[in-house]
Amino acid sequence: MKEAIVGPDLAVEVVDCPRPKPSRGDLLIKVACAGCNPKDWKAPHYTGKKANPGDDIAGEVAECGEDVVGFSVGDRVAAFHQMGTPGGAFAEYAIAPATTTFHLLIKVSFEEGATIPLACLTAAIALYHNLRLPPPWQKCSKKTPLLIYGGSTATGAFAIKLARQSHVSPLIVIAGKSTPFVESLLDASQGDVAIDYRQGQDAVVKAIERHFAHIGAGPAHYAFDAISEQGSFHTLGRVLHPNGHITLVLPEGDYASIPASLTTSLTYVGIAHGSTPDISTLEGIRHVADGDGEAFAVVFCRLFSWGLQAGWLSAHPWKCAPNGLHGLSTALNAIKSGQTSATKYIINPDVSSK
Structure with a gap:
């Protein structure tokens, strides 16, 4: 071959x-x-x-x-x-x-x-294995703001689709030139909003704070950083609740500047095959979610087939x-x-x- x-x-x-x-x-x-x-x-x-x-x-x-x-x-x-x-x-x-x-x-x-496969499993691990948000078969019973940085990436976009199926809202999604694509995935009636990072970090922080004030929600306790570089986690660290949880995707990042009060975890798609991420050399990563990653993957891969059939996953x-x-x-x-x-x-x- x-x-x-x-x-x-x-x-x-x-x-x-x-x-x-x-x-x-x-x-x-x-x-x-x-x-x-x-x-x-x-x-x-x-x-x-x-x-x-x-x-x-x-x-x-x-x-x-x-x-x-x-x-x-x-x-x-x-x-x-x-x-x-x-x-x-x-x-x-x-x-x-x-x-x-x-x-x-x-x-x-x-x-x-x-x-x-890889992107959607990464998103599922971030939301459900690490952040412990309610899975699609359980649904959120109350307003649960979620910050997603990198909504136009495949991983970020799948995180939006999964979060909406779990009734997690409002979704505050940070993107760039593909903001219109991200907006097509959101539900404004639930308080979802896309914010363009090209405004600069201070402007993004103020936009998030204004949006929470407008909809009477926040601050968010949960954040998924699907970029994890070029200041993305600095922005999220400034707007998360002091006791919030941020999960990041790059295993070589230096996250020491993230506020110490936040829970920080590494989203590592390799747990789907039984691998355990080594966070010992990662400055600022302080948590590894426990649980059986292989069993998790079996369940969610079956869910992906059903989601494609039902139409909420694309x-x-x-x-x-x-x-x-x-x-x-x-x-x-x-x-x-x-x-x-x-x-x-x-x-x-x-x-x-x-």
Whole structure:
């Protein structure tokens, strides 16, 4: 089969390699589409190691490993590949645990499906595993303001969709040039609002405070920072309740400036595969949520299928990179340079043409 290997300079080599075999509990998936994430350029770039870093898969089940339940050959699925392991998404065939795989309806395209796994699981872990907000089957029974920084990212947008299904409101969402896209996801009747960070930090803080005063709510006790850099957490730290909780996504950040009274946690999507984040070197991160991340992922992957069926969950806007696997370098460089606001790059592994 063909597989794309990404180098530290984001150059991509398409190589021939054996088709992987699924281990116990895993699925071999014939890849129709693979989604690109920021970590896909960061991993080879910062480690200096060549790899197939893709983790978002959509396609058909080609083979089931031992003890797989609920999936059969030919099923249309989307899946989250285990980060840092062989069998990544940027290939004609990829491996994913059945625990982080979910069924796709016929009406959901593979392109749409490939936008969902990693980003939506990250959002779910942030809201429900870390912040402990009521899940979609429980619903909020009272006003519960939630701050989301980075609402136009795939992770931020899925957090909005999940929070609305949980009746968490009002949602105060900070975005940039894609603010109109974010506004399309919000419910103004519930007090939701999008605020443009390009006004500057002081203006954003004042806008949030004015909005809370206007709707008679706040301050918020909960914040999800889907950016976690360039001052995003400084802004959130200024408007959160002194005893609030902020959860962040970057494992290499220096969060020491976040007020000490706040609970700070790292949202790490790897817990879906049983990994535990190491926060010992992260200045300012003071909390790791307990619980079984693998069981959490099983439940939420089933929920994603139902959400797509019910219509409250939908794909993130996407753009297909040209030239199949050979176009991966273009996509990763576009993500690195910030050209993908409110859009997720999708790779089709067809390498028949360059």
